[in-house]
Amino acid sequence: MASVSLRDVRKSYTADLQVIHGVSMEIKDGEFIVILGPSGCGKSTLLRMVAGLETITGGEIAIGGRVVNNLEPKDRDIAMVFQNYALYPHMSVYDNMAYGLRIRGLPKAEIDSRVQKAAGILELARFLERKPRALSGGQRQRVAMGRAIVREPKVFLFDEPLSNLDAKLRVQMRGELQALHRRLGTTSLFVTHDQVEAMTLAQRMIVMNAGRAEQIGAPLEVYAKPATTFVAGFIGSPPMNLIPREGRLMGIRPEHLEPCAESEAMLTVEVDLIEPLGADTLVYGHLGGDGARVAARLHASVDARTGKLPLRYDPAQVHWFDPASGRRLEA
Amino acid sequence: MVENRPWLTFFSHAVLVAGVLLVAFPVYVTFVASTHTLEAIMQVPMPLLPGDKLVENYTQVLTAGSTRGSKAAVSVMLVNSTVMALVIPLGKITISILSAFAIVYFRFPLRMFIFWMIFVTLMLPVEVRIIPTFKVIADLGMLNSYAGLTVPLIASATATFLFRQFFMTVPDELAEAARVDGATPMRFFRDVLLPLSKTTMAALFVIQFIYGWNQYLWPLLITTEESMYTTVIGIKRMITGSDAINEWNLIMATAMLAMLPPALVVLLMQKWFVKGLVETEK
Numbered sequence: 043m044a045s046v047s048l049r050d051v052r053k054s055y056t057a058d059l060q061v062i063h064g065v066s067m068e069i070k071d072g073e074f075i076v077i078l079g080p081s082g083c084g085k086s087t088l089l090r091m092v093a094g095l096e097t098i099t100g101g102e103i104a105i106g107g108r109v110v111n112n113l114e115p116k117d118r119d120i121a122m123v124f125q126n127y128a129l130y131p132h133m134s135v136y137d138n139m140a141y142g143l144r145i146r147g148l149p150k151a152e153i154d155s156r157v158q159k160a161a162g163i164l165e166l167a168r169f170l171e172r173k174p175r176a177l178s179g180g181q182r183q184r185v186a187m188g189r190a191i192v193r194e195p196k197v198f199l200f201d202e203p204l205s206n207l208d209a210k211l212r213v214q215m216r217g218e219l220q221a222l223h224r225r226l227g228t229t230s231l232f233v234t235h236d237q238v239e240a241m242t243l244a245q246r247m248i249v250m251n252a253g254r255a256e257q258i259g260a261p262l263e264v265y266a267k268p269a270t271t272f273v274a275g276f277i278g279s280p281p282m283n284l285i286p287r288e289g290r291l292m293g294i295r296p297e298h299l300e301p302c303a304e305s306e307a308m309l310t311v312e313v314d315l316i317e318p319l320g321a322d323t324l325v326y327g328h329l330g331g332d333g334a335r336v337a338a339r340l341h342a343s344v345d346a347r348t349g350k351l352p353l354r355y356d357p358a359q360v361h362w363f364d365p366a367s368g369r370r371l372e373a
Numbered sequence: 374m375v376e377n378r379p380w381l382t383f384f385s386h387a388v389l390v391a392g393v394l395l396v397a398f399p400v401y402v403t404f405v406a407s408t409h410t411l412e413a414i415m416q417v418p419m420p421l422l423p424g425d426k427l428v429e430n431y432t433q434v435l436t437a438g439s440t441r442g443s444k445a446a447v448s449v450m451l452v453n454s455t456v457m458a459l460v461i462p463l464g465k466i467t468i469s470i471l472s473a474f475a476i477v478y479f480r481f482p483l484r485m486f487i488f489w490m491i492f493v494t495l496m497l498p499v500e501v502r503i504i505p506t507f508k509v510i511a512d513l514g515m516l517n518s519y520a521g522l523t524v525p526l527i528a529s530a531t532a533t534f535l536f537r538q539f540f541m542t543v544p545d546e547l548a549e550a551a552r553v554d555g556a557t558p559m560r561f562f563r564d565v566l567l568p569l570s571k572t573t574m575a576a577l578f579v580i581q582f583i584y585g586w587n588q589y590l591w592p593l594l595i596t597t598e599e600s601m602y603t604t605v606i607g608i609k610r611m612i613t614g615s616d617a618i619n620e621w622n623l624i625m626a627t628a629m630l631a632m633l634p635p636a637l638v639v640l641l642m643q644k645w646f647v648k649g650l651v652e653t654e655k
Contacts, residue, residue: 095549116555128546132568141564142554189554 044106044119044196044229045071046092052100053087053253061087063253064101072227076261078240079250080276086201088250089233093122093199106196116145121190122199126206127182129174129189135161136170139188153192160188163222180211184218191226200232204239216242237277241265249273267361268293271368274361280324280337284363285309290371293361296324299338299353307352311336316346325351400632407431407626414622430626439623443610445599447627450607454586455634457522457603461588462581464527466574473536474562478548488537495530499591507594517601522592526585532577539573540566575645583635604631 046069054060061084069075077085090096092103094115102109110118121142129138136157143153161167164184174182183203190198204212204219216239223230234240240247241261249256249264249272257269268274274282274293282293299309313327323346326337330350338353340346362371402421406414409424433440434447475481476488499506506525515521543566551561592603602610608631611624639646 093553095552115549115553120553122550122553124546124550126544126546128544128550130547130550130565132565141551141556145555145560189550 045069046106046197046229046231047104048088048092048101049104050101051088051091051098051103053084053091053096054099060099061253062091062099065248065250065255066101067248067255067258069229069231072229074223074230074232074243074245076240076244076247077231077233077250078235078237078244078247078276080235083250084253085233085235085248085250089199089201089231092118092197092231093120094118095122119196120199121193121195121197122201123183123186123190123203125202127174127186127203129182129185131174134171134173135166135177135185135188138174138185139192142189142193156192156194157188160191163191163225164188164218179207180215183207183215187219187222191222196229198228198230200230202234203232205234205236212239219243237279241277249276251276267370269370271363274363280326280339282361283334283336285329285334285336286365289365291363291365293363294355294359296337296339298355298359299336299340300355301340301344302352302354304352306354308354309336309352311338311351311353313346313348313351316348318342318346327351403625403628403632406622407629409622411620411622426622430622431630434623434626434630438607439611439620441618441620442613443599443602443607445602445607445610447604447607447630449600450602450604451630451634453519453522453601454603454605454631456519457588457592458582458585458634460519460523461526461585462578464523465529465532465581466577468527469529469532469577470536470567470570470574472533473540474566476533477537477540478558491530491533493530494528495534499526503590503594510595516595517598521595522588522601522603523585526588526591529581532581535573535577536570539570543569572645572648575642575648579638579642579646582638586631586635607631 048065048067048069050064050066051062052060052064053062065088067075077088079085087096091098092105094110094113094117098111102111104110105118105120115122130141133141139157139160140153143156148156157170158167161170164187166181166184166188169177169181169185174185177185183206186203200219204215207215219232220243232239232243244261246258246260247264248258251270251272257264257273259267264273265277268277268282271284271291271293274284278295280296282295283299285292285294304310310330311325311327312330313325315326317324317326320342322342323340323344324337325340325346326335327348328334329336338351363369364371402419405421405423406419407430408427409420410426413420413424436446436448438444438446472491476484476491510516510521510525515524547565548561551565556564587605588603589605589609592606593609596602596606604627608624608627611627612619
């Protein structure tokens with residue numbers, strides 16, 4: 043176990059093509075960090091730089107106080123779980139997990155005890171002799187995690203490990219990952235584009251956009267105080283409404299809007315789309331005056347219809363942003 | 374088709390049977406001819422049932438060749454052909470898989486140029502470069518040797534290309550996972566790529582075994598000693614000239630012997646062969 047420091051980490055492929063524009067972060071020992079962002083924002087690249095699969099153009103990465111910029115992946119004391127699992131197809135589950143340990147030249151008995159232990163934790167004991175192709179997606183995912191666990195690394199790196207699973211399995215594996223982290227307490231970096239995964243797993247998260255860290259913080263803190271309009275729009279479903287007001291952008295989350303009498307309306311929305319979700323109903327529409335698109339999350343008891351809908355909100359829930367830079371303005 | 378149409382079934386079977394007969398009949402005639410005396414098969418029409426000289430004819434060619442043409446024993450030629458047909462595919466597979474590994478997994482100067490150089494030679498058959506090749510082999514003193522028979526045919530653009538295409542379908546993550554696991558490139562090659570290429574190698578082996586076995590022009594050029602003849606050359610050397618004096622019964626016996634090993638290889642490796650062509654284990 044170890045802390046991880048990213049110090050102004052940069053990556054460019056050519057002189058003009060820079061994909062990571064200086065990310066800095068101190069990750070404490072045992073922390074679970076999620077790197078969240080849309081496709082192509084550089085989050086996987088950042089993770090692969092920590093792993094040693096991509097070279098570092100500028101800045102420093104240190105694991106456990108040791109700068110690892112020029113170390114091979116195997117010397118960084120990390121383990122990685124890949125999106126498509128990357129299991130060796132011709133090896134049994136046991137061999138898949140034992141392979142790295144054999145290369146390291148560990149004694150047979152030690153390898154066996156580690157593999158058996160990991161198989162116990164991940165409930166894979168029954169499948170040790172099978173080939174990956176005879177396993178379901180969830181089981182393969184567990185083997186990939188088992189391969190990481192047996193190494194007993196200082197840091198776990200997860201590259202979108204749940205995105206190939208179906209929705210139900212994803213929820214289950216999310217729970218298992220949390221339990222695993224509680225049990226092992228290993229520093230973990232987890233890349234995802236799924237905000238629900240990020241919100242539920244992270245102790246802290248990095249929201250990335252176009253190679254920059256837009257915000258670093260605990261999930262609820264990021265949700266409650268998005269640092270930029272990008273974060274406001276990326277986290278939350280539907281995203282925060284951004285309405286131009288007096289030369290600034292006013293942000294209000296859909297769940298903070300509630301229907302009211304026409305006389306006390308703070309916003310009037312011309313509703314054109316209704317999505318009933320059971321517990322609540324999402325309504326979408328344009329504002330009468332400036333035409334901004336607005337979404338509202340209404341309780342299921344509200345009888346949602348298309349047409350004019352008067353809404354009010356608590357001014358304490360409003361966020362302000364600078365329209366030019368997108369930065370948060372503190373009131 | 375799961376339709377029940379008796380006439381269609383009959384018709385399709387008739388076509389298949391006709392096709393089999395068309396292919397099998399010449400082979401059958403070869404076999405029949407190899408079991409008669411020369412006088413018997415020179416009759417018109419030639420007998421279509423096997424004769425009683427099977428053991429005699431085959432013993433004759435295996436130990437002493439023909440009586441009027443080449444007197445080289447076919448058993449020696451079978452050994453020569455086997456050596457040639459084994460060394461060529463094994464050499465080709467070894468060299469091609471290593472070059473494909475280098476081209477796919479390493480970045481080095483002129484990588485693509487080298488790949489295209491290999492690729493371009495695909496378009497040049499042995500015959501085009503046969504004179505310079507002969508000159509080189511002759512100058513190296515490799516005429517009438519196994520090295521001379523096999524080395525010039527080992528380099529293979531086709532096999533390199535095939536392995537390259539196969540390696541490109543292996544997910545990059547596998548190589549990365551092996552790197553994180555601490556495997557050196559050669560270890561990754563041995564532990565991961567080689568086992569995954571098994572079926573491709575098997576398919577190549579079958580194709581190249583037959584290619585090596587059937588070589589005609591090259592062994593014809595560089596073997597002048599009877600002890601280095603391959604079976605295919607042996608057949609040629611038994612045919613001396615005018616039709617009447619050729620011992621067709623013995624020549625046909627040799628032809629049968631020349632057909633057997635490739636047929637056996639295909640038969641025994643057929644499962645692997647088909648797998649290698651249609652299936653990738655990933």
